[in-house]
Amino acid sequence: MLIFRTKSIRQSFIFIIYFLLLSQYCFAQDSIINDVIKSKQSLVTIKGFKSSPSEHDDTGQYKMGSGVIISNNGIIVTNLHTIIDCNFINVKLHNDKIYSSEVLMTLPAFDISLIKIKASTPLIPIEFGDSNAISLGQDIINVSSSKLWQQTITGGIITGLGVSKQLDGQDIKGIEMIEVNLNLDEGDSGGPLLNKSGELIGMITAKDVTRSRKSYAIPSSKILLLYEYYQKSK
Template identity: 25%
Template structure:
């Protein structure tokens, strides 16, 4: 299958070799890094947690609405919180002069009306020298980058003019059911088609894409039309609550109605970290994994399925625990690992400083090691 970003650029599933573990999903051939993310938390107030949704928010939607058109009610309620985002970058100009030009656009949605925070995809704002946000009331205003996280494809930007802003309400993406109706709102094709509304259902849950950022999550699949420019926009349930962040679609010939969204419940912890610290931290084993090690190939050698350790960073968590290059990681605590992607996803529920039990295969024997996970920032 072929998966594209839903902004101006094509998804960039890449293959590269690094020492630290990162939440990165381009594992097609070669060596990749493996990472972990913090556990899911809701946007609730606590002494050490950012509070989202301050200021005015979108009204709840009455499912038994008077018009008889639920999608119309959802659009009316949530539309004011959806924005367009234009990405301006340095380009060559006439007569040898250079300047800023709009190279692409995407979508976003306001999560904090009081402070002007807006959530979008990292691939929408990546490389920008200037960001311009278009609001539902036709205002255009420059935005500053609060922080971005390529490992989860999430970014937060901020606008200073917070007059008459409306923030979205969050729903519980874990409670979504297959077949449940949803609405996608965004700017396909840019400002000309701003706040376009498409409707569909949750086609499936727990989908996995091997593309950077999105592989960090069990994605929501939907048949609501998602087009270039929809990236970063909200996927909304019939209660007017955001349940996902539209991020990718399948563009392979012969396939239609296969869009994918990051579950909002999984995204919230990273959004809060980005606002609080300017980045999202990730725990790491500090090893590199060879994704060419497959379950089928291992079976032919009489080896178990798992994640083949190609390199261990000196002094890193895995090295301190005695794990070596050539080992095959088969379990994290009680979670079975069959390949490199399983290792990335198996560690997703942990946070830096957590201790995990790593089961691995070496020289015909199964061994165990306790590993204390370290923090990765970028």
């Protein structure tokens, strides 16, 4: 005669389900981390100087920001306010190599600038995500380039979306600005706003100095708009 211990079976079943769910969660977390680590190869640090970098690099007389590689031939997107009024712009890659850069095109209305370096080998561009498909409460990731938190990975969520509703009397669908619950430090402007797949959905541009953990990003659709315009204008 077989005797089943119902309680033991139930506990064992619950444990198996819990173990499987935990395994799936750990696998998902590992996948996210791997995607973000891969995207770090496309991130750069930018220093802008009014005069020769050799004169001021040790004295702190420069503008500092971040940027994202968007093409393998060296085109990088960053904030316009990071490089404006600078006569020399240096770009530091993830492997610590430093290159001088030139300004290709700017979009002042959205504080975006395209710059280019002449690297010795093809670069790894970031993969773009669809910023028009993002939603409130969505998880986001930022990689800091500030002096204090350089290369630190930070998570947050989308807390607000600025949407254009009309243009010339027509309803327009599109994200104009992304609000996130991240703290920014000097040097973070121009840095990436990533989704959990490591895709670029925005570029960090400003923080609310009156409130903690409230910053803003330009949607990736605006970056693509400028990049495509530049490609057509060549």
